[in-house]
Amino acid sequence: MYDVLIIGAGPAGLSAAIAAREWNLNVLVIDEFLKPGGRLLGQLHQEPDGKWWNGIEESKILLEKAKELNTDIRCGISAHTIEKTDHGFSVYTNEGILEAENLLIATGAAESPAPIPGWTLPGVMSIGAAQVMTNVHRVRVGKKGIVVGVNVLSVAIAREMQLAGIDLECMALPAINSATESHGSPKKVMKALLRIAHLAPSTAIRFGSRFMKGDGTKALAVKFFPKSGVKMWGMPIHLRKAVTRINGTNQVESVTICDITADGEIIPGSERNIEVDFVCIAGGLYPLAELAAVIGCPFQYIEELGGHVPVHNEQMETPLEGLFVAGNITGIESAKVARAQGTLAGLSIAKRKGQNLAKLENQIQQAKMNVRTIRENATIQFHPGIEKGRSRMEEAYYDIVHG
Amino acid sequence: MDRIVICRCEEVDLEEIEQTLINYQCSMREIKLRTRAGMGYCGGRTCRPALNAILEKVSGEKQPHQIPLKVQPPVRPVSLGRIGETNYE
Amino acid sequence: MNSHRILDHPVLGKLTIEKEIPFTFDGKKYTGYEGDTIASALLAQGIRTLRVHEESGSPRGIYCNIGHCFECRVTVDGTPGIRACLTELNPDMIIESGKQQFSPFKSTENQDDLPRTYAEFEKQLKGEKEDEPDV
Structure with missing residues (x-):
């Protein structure tokens, strides 16, 4: 039984794993591809300041950090379905059933x-x-x-x-x-x-x-x-x-x-x-949310976010207890935003374990601010109404959770 | 008119999907059952956004919050042997 | 051989080849590189058709390259349905392309096709009714 199972070893999944490991959680990251990095691996573009954004190097940085923290990352694993259990989640994969108390779905996006x-x-x-x-x-x-x-x-x-x-x-x-x-x-x-x-x-x-x-x-x-x-x-x-x-x-x-x-x-x-x-x-891209759908997470159709998105709040929690989402599954944005969301999700999951809450809460607030700042300063914006889409999601979450 | 394949797995074309939608004023599930679009090997993972776009265009209605065609597990094809394995734990 | 490799790249630098990996595709011998997927090793050889549609026989190759579309499925060492785009190339893999299947329920040319879907069935049924002579 893991504290958290993370599906997807892209920028969101790896950042979440790092944040969760820093709080000493028992973490497993799985990915369908043969190496970690997700779609970050292929990215290569020049920033307005002339510097190159090299996805392979960026992935390496995340991976090294994760390895320093002894994070268990397994590649070549496909998740077939997920079931909710009394203690958390059972994830059915081609390598057997994996059990975890918390689940982070960071499966990114697919192409239309x-x-x-x-x-x-x-x-x-x-x-x-x-x-x-x-x-x-x-x-x-x-x-x-x-x-x-x-x-x-x-x-x-x-x-x-x-x-x-x-x-x-x-x-x-x-x-x-x-x-x-x-x-x-x-x-x-x-x-x-x-x-x-x-x-x-x-x-x-x-x-x-x-x-x-x-x-x-x-x-x-x-x-x-x-x-x-x-x-x-x-x-x-x-x-x-x-x-x-x-x-x-x-x-x-x-x-x-x-x-x-x-x-x-x-x-x-x-x-x-x-x-x-x-x-x-x-x-174009749309959020790849099939695993959130099979487990019964409610959805919202928000064009600004790229289509059907699992309902979640700013802390990356869904209305299903213990289920979190981060990265492009929450809306199509850059890898930098995904990375910041991953960190935030990792911290939110750590909070569920309930240790040193004051310090954690402080980090969560900082991580939230970080997501916002990175979003505002994004060089590449996939949709002009991204902020509007994000606040509509926030409203939807509170409507669903607090009725 | 050139044939536009929408569902690559089952080779269902745009004309058949549009005609079925118009003739039966039907849901996405019914489109799947009538034409086999989205019912092939990939489980509709490739054509789903295209099907949603076609439905939106033909019906003139914006997509609902609920995903138009229910996502069914397993989300990847699994062999019966795999499911039947006793050491599947 | 491997003529489609990008050996030099202005930002990513020179391609470093750690190890060559021999494999066969439809009985022919090829060589890929360590870190290749089956799909990348084949594409590097200029091989694009990985299978044909089981029923129509239309040729197919990689499409999404991230494991969703299943267009690149091949048979590897006797196991069918393996996605070439997600499967690491291993030494001496025997890879086979997907072939057209018999369609015993499909009629030959010059005969009416059996309905493939309910919509086709209805269409044919309507057609037959119209053709029926008035009694």
Whole structure:
């Protein structure tokens, strides 16, 4: 019986483990991947101050700290389901049943698809798949490719692929259909893209931000968006072109790309084929909360947080006694926020063990402040309404717990 | 029109899902039962967000707080041998 | 061999290869590196098709690379359903791609397909009713 079982050895899970070990809790961390670090492993971007955020190095720092504290971390373990017991939780895994008094689910996020014709062909993969191949396994996913879907994540990863010497033709939107609507509308995409304008050495995107005050002018910004796209690090980003089809017999051979209106409608006669041997699909991230769902944790649908999120409070507690959540499962934000949330969750769990409460309470308050500060100063923000989403969750928690 | 596969495991396409939603005005569970979308090997882990988006678009209603299609354990495929093992502890 | 490796990286530096790992895929011999998953070792060789859809035979490769989509499932040393993206490559692994399965209940061309889903069943039923001659 562990004091706490942590599912997910990413930035949130590892930070939580460190905090809990510092309070001498009996901790086990499990992860499905073969090494700890989670999606942090693949991250590689330049901060506005010029320094590199290297996910592999950041993971190492967390891991070394966890090891110093003799934290038990086991990889290659998949959790199948969870049951509530009289004393805590039973987690059913491919390595048997694990028992713990407290449970922290830090399973991060998964990618939404942006289905277009031909997307089942070998050579088509999610943008996150390409990130892991490029930065973690150091494998080039193809000779020349295209990124379908323009968002914070895909722009960052496209840059990472470029750094690794992978040839990207361009980034464009997926053809609009009822499953891809939010990724295929130039207006919606423009709005989201301007949030990362400060990362781009591109005057065209910065220029666009002046149009962003009202909805009417937003349409103007899209209308005047250059036909040739804007260039970020020399790579064209097209908001007025959509990939309508991925072509190939046994694998990707080309894509068909069309000009589109500001609403995403295809302009007839504009189609042309581009030869590529790989395609990255970028449909954005959503909180991966299936394990919280099977154990009966209540949910809230909050768009600003990325979709359905298990109900939790600022201390990372859910309404289910002993069940905690941290990281992207609570809403899509940067790894830095996840790390800070993990620390907070670890401390909140320590509080349940009830030792040296005054000192602990002080640390919890500091950890809470830390999450807020990091959120406010985030360079990459996945959703502009993140604060609003967070307070809506807080309200939902109190409604559910205190009725 | 090119075929757009939504559920990769069971090769269920967008047209079939949209038509079923329109014809039967049905829930996500019913879509799953009628078309097999989300019922394949991966357990709907890939197409779930797309199915939710399609439902939102066709019904014109925002997603409810309750997850539209119940998440069923096990969340990963488990072999019967694995479940039946006596040393599964 | 391993021609798709990123050997030099401006930020991450040179790729350090600790150990080579031999394995076979569909009977052919290959070499991966220590730390590889089955998926990364195969992709480094330019191998993209890991299986075909059991029923339609459409080719599939890695998609999510984080163990959710199960598109990359292969048979490893006789055990089917192993996710190539999450499984560490071990020496002398025998890896086999997923093959098309017989569909005994599927009719051949030029015959009416049996319904695959309830919706199809209803559609066919309606069609048959319409075709019935008036008595």
